Amino acid sequence: MSTQGPSSTSGTLHHVAPVSAFEVTPTTSTQSPNLLLWIGGLTDTYHSVDYVYKLASSLPPTWSLAQANLSSAGSGFGIASLTQDCNEISSLVSYFKSNGKQKVVIMGHSTGCQDCLHYFASEDKRGDRAKVDGVILQAPVSDREAMVKDMDKKDYDGACKIAEDWVKEAKGEHILPLNVTADMFGRNPLSARRWVALACQGGEDDYFSSDLPDSRLQSTFGKVDKPLLILYGEEDEYVPDQVDRKALVNKWIPFVKGKVDEQSKELLGGASHNLNGDDEEVADELIKRVGKFLTAI
Template identity: 45%
Template sequence: MPFTPFSVPGTVHRFTPQLSAFELSTSSNTSNDSKAPNTLLWIGGLGDGLLTVVYVKHLAASLPPSWTLAQPLLSSAGIGWGTSSIARDAAEIGQCVAYFRKLRPGTKIVLMGHSTGTQDLVEYVTGKGADEREKVDGIALQAPVSDREALVHALGEKGYNEGVAAAREFVGQGRADDVLPGRYTKDLMGPAPVCARRWLDLCSPGPEHRGADDFFSSDLGEERWGEWASGIAKSKTPVCFLYGGSDEFVPKFVDKEALVKTWMRLVKEAGGSVDEVNGGIVPGASHNLQKSSEDVVKDLIKRVDGFLGKVEGAEFGAKM
């Protein structure tokens, strides 16, 4: 699909000396409304920058008047992902949430992650330091796919294994934060520098598959999925899974519907809240929806709006 330039008005919020968030202005909702709006913070995936995922501008324009959308620009944005981590992302998202909590006291804040952004959100509510981070009122996980399975597909077994071997060698030499030679990583979203530690986080080599980013691989099993599902339940954070029915980064052998149903069940069994009405498989949705029809984009937006309505209406029960 050819690139079409566009511009979007909005407000830049500088929430740390080095980090900012862009809040999109729309005809139905601006940051200057007399009633402080609830805030949807949208978190991108590997390689994403501001509005590089185009459905975001349509989502912002379609939100209910009581909601506004802002996208934090984390230090991992663009080519920065290769030397960052989901732990660092979660810490920076926490700073952004704290900023909007202070700016708009008493309102709702929901996090929506795309691709690796979904891993950021699971880390946010379940990872180390989660109890000290600002609580949020819900998380929406759009395209929660396996980086490891996508890498094996993209690089082939030989290329994947060579990259893992090189990264392990670097780590063994005490060089975990050194950038790997480009021949191992060049096929992954262009010329981003990737350090050995992050490569192993993403590749999550077996048999343990304990890479920091490996939450959603189809072969992990219920015991491993149950670890983060129980964490989400413990955090009292409602969750909405939005898995693309035509996600091109999911291997054909993966039963998407069974996978998502299992995740939903595990969160519920642990005592958590899951949006089963709006969540699930989004038919026809590609990874970032840029290969999807207008109707599919509208379907995703309707589901997100529905989830936000449930959050705003406190349909998930009291929060801690």
């Protein structure tokens, strides 16, 4: 939840049915030729993550920022999928490139990072996935490990069994009862398929868990062939205590085929999951790293 008070932001709302993207008006008087497309996580909407708009006003002069508003935004995540998200991201990238943007970098926050990695790692069944020029992962945290951390083991195991059984019974698109999902997701509706994807080992969203074998990392991070920046928070509250965050990030890096920014090797000091309420210096460091990365592309 945003910690900021009422505010307004000037920009252009781009509609690419069925989704949209809000491009913040650049601080320079001329239109920026390149775009950073920011993709939020579960339940995120416009202005739910505070640092986005500070970042938008601090980018290198040849870059502007647009926040994607996918079908999965807000409460839509529970019936969406990473593949659906990637198709919508591709439509936005194609739109911006066809309207004059020379380079487009995608930046995921939280589950938006799963979207970004899925963009490279999953099969492009439609054959029209638009090329991007780089990728940034901010808070690439395992949903599965976060749920195991925060839920009672009996409740977690029971929910996974129900969801997996429903999927096997061809009821994957049915909405799970609230008494199964509410402890983790409140009143947001979740299909059985989406619960399996987010919560169960080997699910579609299981990209960043610390126990994944090298073969899985080879098939995910090993598909990234563009410049990559990882921004992993030192104080991310969704990461289990037993996970060595720095070691995990540095385990991922050798699998990447593209150029990994050296800044990725160091955790984002003092950073919580979405930086809301963090010291101003934390957001400033994120902005500095992103700016350096984009300047090099």
